[in-house]
Amino acid sequence: MRHAVATLSDVNTSDARRISVAQVLVYELRVRDAMSKPPITAAPTDTLRAVQNLMKARRISGVPISDGDNLLGLVSIEDIIRALDKGYIDDCVQQHMTRKVITLRDHFSLVRAVAEFDRHEFGRFPVLDGNDHLVGVLSRGDITGCLMQHLERRAEEALAHEAALRAERVANDTADRVVVRAHVRTGDYDSAGKLSQRMRQVLRERGVAPEIRRRAAVVAYEAETNIIIHSLGGEITATIDPDKVCIEAVDVGPGIENVEQAMQEGWSTAGRLPRELGFGAGMGLPNIKRCSDSLEIKSDSKHGTRLRSEIHLHKAGVST
Numbered sequence: 001m002r003h004a005v006a007t008l009s010d011v012n013t014s015d016a017r018r019i020s021v022a023q024v025l026v027y028e029l030r031v032r033d034a035m036s037k038p039p040i041t042a043a044p045t046d047t048l049r050a051v052q053n054l055m056k057a058r059r060i061s062g063v064p065i066s067d068g069d070n071l072l073g074l075v076s077i078e079d080i081i082r083a084l085d086k087g088y089i090d091d092c093v094q095q096h097m098t099r100k101v102i103t104l105r106d107h108f109s110l111v112r113a114v115a116e117f118d119r120h121e122f123g124r125f126p127v128l129d130g131n132d133h134l135v136g137v138l139s140r141g142d143i144t145g146c147l148m149q150h151l152e153r154r155a156e157e158a159l160a161h162e163a164a165l166r167a168e169r170v171a172n173d174t175a176d177r178v179v180v181r182a183h184v185r186t187g188d189y190d191s192a193g194k195l196s197q198r199m200r201q202v203l204r205e206r207g208v209a210p211e212i213r214r215r216a217a218v219v220a221y222e223a224e225t226n227i228i229i230h231s232l233g234g235e236i237t238a239t240i241d242p243d244k245v246c247i248e249a250v251d252v253g254p255g256i257e258n259v260e261q262a263m264q265e266g267w268s269t270a271g272r273l274p275r276e277l278g279f280g281a282g283m284g285l286p287n288i289k290r291c292s293d294s295l296e297i298k299s300d301s302k303h304g305t306r307l308r309s310e311i312h313l314h315k316a317g318v319s320t
């Protein structure tokens with residue numbers, strides 16, 4: 001999941017361990033949460049001038065062309081400028097629209113969407129659902145707007161819980177162990193992040209510093225997705241003690257052939273489907289290492305993979 005932390009690689013180690021709220025949100029939020037919907041579209045038989053007027057009226061710089069539910073092409077502001085320049089602004093859209101349009105799927109994570117914006121330098125992408133129907137349009141501004149909205153909500157929640165958290169922190173010193181466990185099935189992409197969310201809830205209730213909660217969330221999320229993508233299934237457990245959280249991910253194989261190699265940034269054996277879903281940047285294990293205070297990975301083809309990460313609680317900005 002390169003984009004969640006890629007920008008951190010060139011800062012110093014203690015900064016590199018800081019995971020912002022926004023970085024966790026882009027793991028959790030989907031394209032469908034951020035996109036503008038319903039999409040503002042034009043028909044293939046409309047004129048380019050009509051599209052120009054639509055862009056002006058709605059203050060947008062690209063318009064998907066559709067016949068009802070199906071995406072046929074796209075007209076961007078650059079196409080309009082060219083039409084004005086060359087004198088064919090009164091032609092039909094279908095004569096000049098871009099037909100090979102790069103699209104996003106509504107279930108993609110925002111991490112994946114950000115990667116597409118960086119890769120293609122387009123201002124917007126039409127969004128298709130599982131039936132290939134055009135359901136929205138996503139721009140960088142939509143992503144920022146969605147993040148701002150969620151950050152605001154989180155901030156409000158944080159204020160509302162502040163007093164309660166202070167009380168929890170006192171009780172925390174004698175808090176018992178809480179164990180959160182989830183079975184993880186291979187290929188079950190939709191469940192990714194469930195354990196991570198439950199664990200963060202417990203950590204929040206215990207008044208653990210946000211920065212440490214986020215590190216634990218990244219470890220749990222990356223370990224969980226590795227079981228989903230690379231293994232035959234397994235289990236992930238977060239054991240939360242007053243002074244530490246221990247995240248253990250155990251699966252039944254096929255194991256990691258060369259752990260040292262797998263720990264390198266960019267190393268991935270992920271196949272086509274996980275890559276299409278936004279995984280496979282080879283950043284999971286390096287992120288886990290960066291976020292852990294101690295990390296142990298045991299793997300062989302007979303017993304599968306066992307990953308154990310420990311994160312100290314109540315100590316912000318620890319560096320190893």
Ligand SMILES: Nc1ncnc2c1ncn2[C@@H]1O[C@H](COP(=O)(O)OP(=O)(O)OP(=O)(O)O)[C@@H](O)[C@H]1O
Pocket residue numbers: 001002222226227229230231251253254255256257262263267268269270278279280281282283284285286305
């Ligand atoms: N539980 C596992 N079982 C088998 N192989 C694994 C497991 N976890 C990781 N690997 C191997 O280690 C490689 C690197 O893992 P890492 O999490 O760093 O990257 P990725 O999962 O391929 O991509 P990303 O995490 O960025 O989506 C994987 O491609 C896979 O070959």
Ligand SMILES: [Mg+2]
Pocket residue numbers: 222225226280283284285
């Ligand atoms: Mg991974």
